[in-house]
Amino acid sequence: MTGPRKYDSRSQKRKAKEIRDMVIQSFAGSMDRYVKRKPNQSENENVIVNVNTGLDENDNAHDLHENEHVDGLNENIDDLNDNIEDLSENIDGLNDEAYDLCDPGNWKINISQKERDLIVETGPVRVSNFIYPVENNRSFNDKYYAGSLANGEKHDRPWLVYSRIKNKVFCFCCVLFKKGLSSHLTSANQGYNDWHNIYGRLVEHEKSSSHMLSMKAWKEAE
Numbered sequence: 001m002t003g004p005r006k007y008d009s010r011s012q013k014r015k016a017k018e019i020r021d022m023v024i025q026s027f028a029g030s031m032d033r034y035v036k037r038k039p040n041q042s043e044n045e046n047v048i049v050n051v052n053t054g055l056d057e058n059d060n061a062h063d064l065h066e067n068e069h070v071d072g073l074n075e076n077i078d079d080l081n082d083n084i085e086d087l088s089e090n091i092d093g094l095n096d097e098a099y100d101l102c103d104p105g106n107w108k109i110n111i112s113q114k115e116r117d118l119i120v121e122t123g124p125v126r127v128s129n130f131i132y133p134v135e136n137n138r139s140f141n142d143k144y145y146a147g148s149l150a151n152g153e154k155h156d157r158p159w160l161v162y163s164r165i166k167n168k169v170f171c172f173c174c175v176l177f178k179k180g181l182s183s184h185l186t187s188a189n190q191g192y193n194d195w196h197n198i199y200g201r202l203v204e205h206e207k208s209s210s211h212m213l214s215m216k217a218w219k220e221a222e
């Protein structure tokens with residue numbers, strides 16, 4: 001049983017040697033070819049080096065041009081930064097204006113058409129859940145934004161606006177559209193803050209014909 005295995009082993013060893021020799025010869029041939037080609041490769045390398053040197057010179061030329069471009073770009077960037085600063089200032093200005101017009105305390109008595117259009121477009125900005133300043137033990141209260149009808153139903157008063165900067169209330173549509181005589185509630189440079197009598201004053205105002213005309217003008221302007 002061991003005989004055939006030994007024979008096989010010798011045979012395999014011989015075959016392995018033949019294969020190894022073939023591989024070595026083949027590798028030697030490859031090495032010869034490699035060695036023979038080496039000078040050519042060196043020439044190629046020299047050419048590559050020369051080409052690279054040429055590229056380096058071109059790169060320097062590019063660098064010179066790029067420096068000019070960089071100067072130009074820096075100037076453009078400076079201009080852009082200036083423009084961005086100008087834009088930021090304009091945006092700040094617009095934000096201030098938008099904020100100011102939200103508070104009726106900032107409206108002018110002789111309001112321009114443009115400002116009135118902007119205010120109407122924005123609509124009344126209702127202040128609520130605010131800690132209203134107390135004067136003579138009284139203050140404005142969110143409950144005044146709603147009125148009561150004769151049948152007890154509540155109705156909203158979209159026209160009633162509170163100014164935080166003045167701690168006063170105004171009638172949105174009468175301040176913007178009322179013609180003729182004005183009152184504290186309907187004048188941009190006054191405002192109403194008689195908190196003791198506000199409830200009765202609001203009921204009286206919303207029933208007045210002048211207020212109804214202002215409401216009509218407001219709706220038509222929207």
Ligand SMILES: [Zn+2]
Pocket residue numbers: 159171172173174175186205210211214
């Ligand atoms: Zn009114």
